[in-house]
Amino acid sequence: SVNISILIVAVVIFLLVLHHNFLGLSDFLKRELSDSNPLGLQPIDFIPAVPQRLADERTDKEISVVIAASDERLGGAIAAMNSIYRHTRSNVVFHIVTLNDTVDHLRLWLSNTALKNLRYRILDFDPRVLEGKVQVDPQKADTLKPLTFARFYLPSLVPHAEKAIYVDDDIIVQDDILELYNTPLKPGHAAAFSDDCDSTTNKVAVRGAGNQYNYIGFLDYKKETIRKLAMKANTCSFNPGVFVANLTEWKLQNITKQLEKWMALNVAEEIYSRTLAGSITTPPLLIVFYKQHSSIDPMWNVRHLGSSAGKRYSPQFVKAAKLLHWNGHFKPWGRTASYAEVWEKWYVPDPTGKFSLIRRHPEAYEAK
Numbered sequence: 368s369v370n371i372s373i374l375i376v377a378v379v380i381f382l383l384v385l386h387h388n389f390l391g392l393s394d395f396l397k398r399e400l401s402d403s404n405p406l407g408l409q410p411i412d413f414i415p416a417v418p419q420r421l422a423d424e425r426t427d428k429e430i431s432v433v434i435a436a437s438d439e440r441l442g443g444a445i446a447a448m449n450s451i452y453r454h455t456r457s458n459v460v461f462h463i464v465t466l467n468d469t470v471d472h473l474r475l476w477l478s479n480t481a482l483k484n485l486r487y488r489i490l491d492f493d494p495r496v497l498e499g500k501v502q503v504d505p506q507k508a509d510t511l512k513p514l515t516f517a518r519f520y521l522p523s524l525v526p527h528a529e530k531a532i533y534v535d536d537d538i539i540v541q542d543d544i545l546e547l548y549n550t551p552l553k554p555g556h557a558a559a560f561s562d563d564c565d566s567t568t569n570k571v572a573v574r575g576a577g578n579q580y581n582y583i584g585f586l587d588y589k590k591e592t593i594r595k596l597a598m599k600a601n602t603c604s605f606n607p608g609v610f611v612a613n614l615t616e617w618k619l620q621n622i623t624k625q626l627e628k629w630m631a632l633n634v635a636e637e638i639y640s641r642t643l644a645g646s647i648t649t650p651p652l653l654i655v656f657y658k659q660h661s662s663i664d665p666m667w668n669v670r671h672l673g674s675s676a677g678k679r680y681s682p683q684f685v686k687a688a689k690l691l692h693w694n695g696h697f698k699p700w701g702r703t704a705s706y707a708e709v710w711e712k713w714y715v716p717d718p719t720g721k722f723s724l725i726r727r728h729p730e731a732y733e734a735k
Contacts, residue, residue, distance in 0.1 A: 428457040431531040435514035438469040442722045443536035450540045450713040461487040464517040479718040500630035535608035542689040552661045557616040559661035561668035564603035585650045609668040676703040
């Protein structure tokens with residue numbers, strides 16, 4: 368009877384080990400299958416293990432941050448990621464969306480500088496997903512920036528996360544991004560944006576902005592398709608350069624398909640304003656999220672630093688801002704921009720030398 372008992376125990380142990388291995392294989396296959404999808408968003412690099420020293424210093428909270436990285440603006444994305452990483456104790460995972468010809472350059476910049484401990488995935492964005500959805504002027508075909516539409520495909524970029532933060536490449540974070548991540552979203556809201564009528568934006572009037580703060584600045588209200596939506600033309604618009612997304616709600620509402628629908632409709636009917644105030648990525652977002660979005664703290668998107676070369680905010684206000692945004696034509700890595708010295712604190716020089724700053728003070732470019 369003792370031998371039979373031993374035999375039974377051995378069989379049970381064998382079955383448990385077999386079951387565990389089967390589950391491991393199943394998980395592996397699931398991960399392999401999830402690595403490719405019909406949207407052309409293919410993972411190239413994978414998240415390295417967190418060094419034990421950093422794991423001890425940082426909290427267990429994992430925050431997914433999505434950022435696009437085009438080759439000509441790669442220094443901006445690098446500085447943005449560096450500022451986020453240095454200001455948070457949470458385990459930030461960067462999901463960096465780029466085009467295939469930028470991958471090697473980006474990987475070298477990340478692996479051969481002070482950013483080598485960043486946790487990240489590099490995703491190759493296939494511009495063919497935009498076919499039929501973006502109107503291209505043959506004479507201005509080179510002005511189309513496919514990566515600006517990456518934010519429309521967040522669930523494909525971060526398939527296993529419940530929430531994510533999207534940021535443009537012309538930002539600097541000056542506080543713990545966990546606070547932004549914890550922005551409360553109302554039930555049924557798939558995203559939280561910074562409203563263009565908020566008190567922070569209105570501290571400084573942007574000369575020549577026209578109707579930049581209202582829906583009429585982005586949509587053509589002469590078109591019947593827009594009028595049928597019954598959206599008030601004077602409704603405050605919002606800035607899509609920084610936002611928090613509830614990806615569970617995003618998928619439930621099929622936000623990506625809704626955005627693609629309005630993009631295609633613009634190609635057919637030209638429903639965007641002819642005097643468009645801002646990026647062509649904004650109008651479909653304004654339609655889909657009309658009165659269906661939450662708000663982020665205005666100090667987490669202090670913008671218009673790139674609207675002119677002059678300083679629109681006081682040094683004290685800029686220092687107090689949690690996130691600075693150089694939206695506009697005057698970028699901090701260019702020849703002239705307000706508070707470029709703040710941005711320069713977080714810039715990490717390109718080890719390949721391909722990305723060079725136009726500014727005159729190379730001694731200021733240090734990783735902090």
